[in-house]
Amino acid sequence: MESEFWFDSWEQGGTKTSFHLRDVHEHARMLDRLGLVAGARVLVPLCGKTTDLRFFAETAAEVVGVELVPRAVAEFFAENGLDPVEEEPDVFRCGNLVIRRQDIFRLGPDEIGPVDLVYDRASLIAFPDDMRQRYAETITRLVRPGTRYFINTLEYAPRLPSPPFSVGPAEVVERFGHAFDVEHLAAEPRPDHRMVEKFGLASLVEHGFLLRAR
Numbered sequence: 381m382e383s384e385f386w387f388d389s390w391e392q393g394g395t396k397t398s399f400h401l402r403d404v405h406e407h408a409r410m411l412d413r414l415g416l417v418a419g420a421r422v423l424v425p426l427c428g429k430t431t432d433l434r435f436f437a438e439t440a441a442e443v444v445g446v447e448l449v450p451r452a453v454a455e456f457f458a459e460n461g462l463d464p465v466e467e468e469p470d471v472f473r474c475g476n477l478v479i480r481r482q483d484i485f486r487l488g489p490d491e492i493g494p495v496d497l498v499y500d501r502a503s504l505i506a507f508p509d510d511m512r513q514r515y516a517e518t519i520t521r522l523v524r525p526g527t528r529y530f531i532n533t534l535e536y537a538p539r540l541p542s543p544p545f546s547v548g549p550a551e552v553v554e555r556f557g558h559a560f561d562v563e564h565l566a567a568e569p570r571p572d573h574r575m576v577e578k579f580g581l582a583s584l585v586e587h588g589f590l591l592r593a594r
């Protein structure tokens with residue numbers, strides 16, 4: 381979606397930001413159990429104000445979130461009782477946790493530096509088809525051989541014209557298979573997901589993919 385959509389969503393809050401979870405996501409915990417977080421430099425694109433940032437920061441060497449909307453960044457620090465230092469314009473640091481207030485499409489590999497793990501929850505699926513391709517190209521430019529890239533998606537039917545968009549295994553392989561080895565780690569049916577009743581969906585599956593950059 382274009383920037384305006386996200387600025388409006390954060391302005392309105394409530395159901396418009398219902399992607400925000402109160403608790404750490406189970407997939408973030410799974411990556412920790414797999415030993416991919418401790419000592420790693422973790423990039424969290426489109427981080428919103430997710431509590432996963434703090435969870436990773438407990439053991440990671442450094443966690444770098446990237447978020448477009450200033451309100452989301454401000455809410456993250458305020459709700460977590462943190463007082464960050466703005467070490468460069470729009471780059472906020474609190475210990476080993478950094479949030480860059482910036483458009484992911486303008487982020488280059490030199491700015492971000494070496495990344496061990498990219499954690500993508502509800503980020504690829506935040507964009508419509510044409511933007512997903514640009515997003516895939518952007519993330520592919522930010523990694524180096526060996527970087528692990530975790531992608532969480534929702535796949536559901538019938539498809540909806542607004543985020544979260546439905547993305548399944550075939551699309552992940554199609555968009556990333558040329559540059560990454562793709563492992564499909566999780567496919568969890570979620571009949572109780574809030575979207576099922578709200579949109580009358582016939583099915584909804586939450587996926588987890590673990591990629592390795594070649």
Ligand SMILES: C[S@@+](CC[C@H](N)C(=O)[O-])C[C@H]1O[C@@H](n2cnc3c(N)ncnc32)[C@H](O)[C@@H]1O
Nearest residue numbers: 386399426427428430447448449483484501502
């Ligand atoms: C669906 S939310 C996911 C948030 C977070 N990953 C989570 O798990 O709660 C998508 C987030 O991406 C942000 N966003 C949208 N477009 C962006 C862009 N081009 N660059 C950086 N952030 C963006 C939105 O403001 C929003 O907070």
